[in-house]
Amino acid sequence: MTVESVRPEAPQVLEPLSTPPLAGGGVPGLGHGWKLVRDPLGFLAQLRDHGDVVRLKLGPKTVYAVTTPELTGALALSPDYEIGGPLWESLEGLLGKKGVATANGPRHRRQRRTIQPAFRADFIHEYGSIMEEEARAFAARMVPGETIDCTSESFRVAVRIASRCLLRGQFMDERAERLSIALGDVFRGMYRRMVIPAGPLYRLPLPSHRQFDRALADLHDIVDEIIDERRASGQKPDDLLTALLEAKDDNGAPIDEQEIHDQVVAILTPGSETIASTIMWLLQALTEHPEQADKVSKEVESVTGGRPVGFDDVRRLSHTNNVVVETLRLRPAVWILTRRAVTETDLGGYRIPAGADIVYSPYAIQRDPRSYQQHLDFDPDRWLPERSKDIPKYAMRPFSLGNRKCPSDHFSMAQLSLITATVASRWRFEQVSGSNDAPHVGITLRPHKLLLKAAPR
Numbered sequence: 001m002t003v004e005s006v007r008p009e010a011p012q013v014l015e016p017l018s019t020p021p022l023a024g025g026g027v028p029g030l031g032h033g034w035k036l037v038r039d040p041l042g043f044l045a046q047l048r049d050h051g052d053v054v055r056l057k058l059g060p061k062t063v064y065a066v067t068t069p070e071l072t073g074a075l076a077l078s079p080d081y082e083i084g085g086p087l088w089e090s091l092e093g094l095l096g097k098k099g100v101a102t103a104n105g106p107r108h109r110r111q112r113r114t115i116q117p118a119f120r121a122d123f124i125h126e127y128g129s130i131m132e133e134e135a136r137a138f139a140a141r142m143v144p145g146e147t148i149d150c151t152s153e154s155f156r157v158a159v160r161i162a163s164r165c166l167l168r169g170q171f172m173d174e175r176a177e178r179l180s181i182a183l184g185d186v187f188r189g190m191y192r193r194m195v196i197p198a199g200p201l202y203r204l205p206l207p208s209h210r211q212f213d214r215a216l217a218d219l220h221d222i223v224d225e226i227i228d229e230r231r232a233s234g235q236k237p238d239d240l241l242t243a244l245l246e247a248k249d250d251n252g253a254p255i256d257e258q259e260i261h262d263q264v265v266a267i268l269t270p271g272s273e274t275i276a277s278t279i280m281w282l283l284q285a286l287t288e289h290p291e292q293a294d295k296v297s298k299e300v301e302s303v304t305g306g307r308p309v310g311f312d313d314v315r316r317l318s319h320t321n322n323v324v325v326e327t328l329r330l331r332p333a334v335w336i337l338t339r340r341a342v343t344e345t346d347l348g349g350y351r352i353p354a355g356a357d358i359v360y361s362p363y364a365i366q367r368d369p370r371s372y373q374q375h376l377d378f379d380p381d382r383w384l385p386e387r388s389k390d391i392p393k394y395a396m397r398p399f400s401l402g403n404r405k406c407p408s409d410h411f412s413m414a415q416l417s418l419i420t421a422t423v424a425s426r427w428r429f430e431q432v433s434g435s436n437d438a439p440h441v442g443i444t445l446r447p448h449k450l451l452l453k454a455a456p457r
């Protein structure tokens with residue numbers, strides 16, 4: 001034992017917390033808002049040059065942006081931040097106040113306990129045959145030389161898989177079709193209402209407003225129909241809807257009708273737009289990188305020996321899986337996330353006041369040259385174990401982490417890999433005139449208008 005080691009420790013001097021620096025490029029009066037509207041992705045991607053945590057001015061309001069993988073991990077894992085802020089408030093107004101995606105605290109924990117089993121590995125295995133059917137039907141709807149409107153087709157397959165797997169029902173095929181039309185229209189109008197919350201303006205009787213109102217009403221009606229029909233049938237299949245109908249609140253009483261309704265909406269909405277956007281990016285990647293499409297096709301052939309690829313093959317399709325992961329890295333459907341500070345906190349040595357709104361961007365984090373070599377290259381092999389070990393912790397979290405982590409990460413990866421394997425082993429793609437694969441920034445990130453032509457392999 002050295003003399004030093006028994007010396008009483010000097011009292012720790014705590015560094016005072018500092019205020020995060022103001023990001024550059026603000027305009028007097030407007031702050032950074034115009035940059036976020038004009039080029040949100042470019043703006044968010046360069047914020048780390050200004051600091052690990054930076055302040056943004058949106059009109060008179062200050063918002064805090066977190067820019068490093070390590071601090072986004074700390075944010076997502078800390079109980080000092082919850083879901084909240086203007087983005088969520090406008091979502092609640094449209095989709096309902098009692099669903100899992102917007103709840104906090106004990107209600108959120110209870111709701112997660114109810115829905116989580118439906119996404120467990122053994123359940124996902126049971127969904128395998130539905131995923132296979134839908135992936136094959138998607139590939140079979142493609143006709144050589146005919147234009148594929150990837151937006152509506154991707155939505156169709158996403159909604160059909162989510163609703164058929166999670167809310168099984170007799171008329172689910174027809175309903176899944178109606179749901180995909182309603183959700184497509186709702187998402188188009190919702191982003192505008194979230195970034196420009198000009199309530200009375202949207203009551204003007206314009207065709208686009210009427211289309212949005214009709215779609216939103218239709219969405220809520222279809223959800224009511226699904227619930228009523230299940231109740232009337234007296235059946236209790238082992239699925240998410242049964243779990244919701246049987247759920248109890250903290251006092252052991254059945255949850256109310258509004259909560260059941262809002263929960264179904266809160267699961268169907270993130271479950272369709274995110275998957276649809278990712279399918280579009282996967283089709284775009286297979287088109288832009290035909291050598292990767294060939295590699296996927298060869299891998300499928302080597303695993304299946306020529307029979308149609310099935311759900312049980314997915315775990316052996318490691319390159320196909322890496323194509324999906326690399327697509328999620330460069331084109332994360334969820335490109336921005338927000339939190340609200342419950343209390344005053346220290347984030348990376350910076351003071352975040354209670355009630356502050358905080359944003360971070362998986363898009364910016366996952367494209368950062370400080371985390372990825374050749375950061376903009378589409379390189380699925382970077383996910384080979386010998387290479388991926390060098391990627392910093394939390395630099396690749398397209399499904400988030402912590403208590404708000406997407407419950408559907410495995411369910412999503414399974415269907416995305418199966419769809420990629422199914423279409424790439426049957427078709428080659430090229431973009432046709434009128435197609436525009438530039439990113440469209442809305443509630444999710446997706447191509448503006450992806451139009452493809454398929455040729456058989």
Ligand code: HEM
Nearest residue numbers: 100101267270271274275278334398399400404406408412
């Ligand atoms: C939450 C991404 C597919 C249901 C989230 C979050 C992310 C995410 C990043 C966390 C939000 C936050 O931290 O604030 C994705 C991606 C998907 C996908 C990238 C596909 C490519 C799905 C599917 C479903 C689903 C298919 C359901 C069928 C949910 C729900 C939440 C959520 C219910 C809220 C969880 C909570 O707040 O506790 N998703 N998701 N997601 N996701 Fe997903």
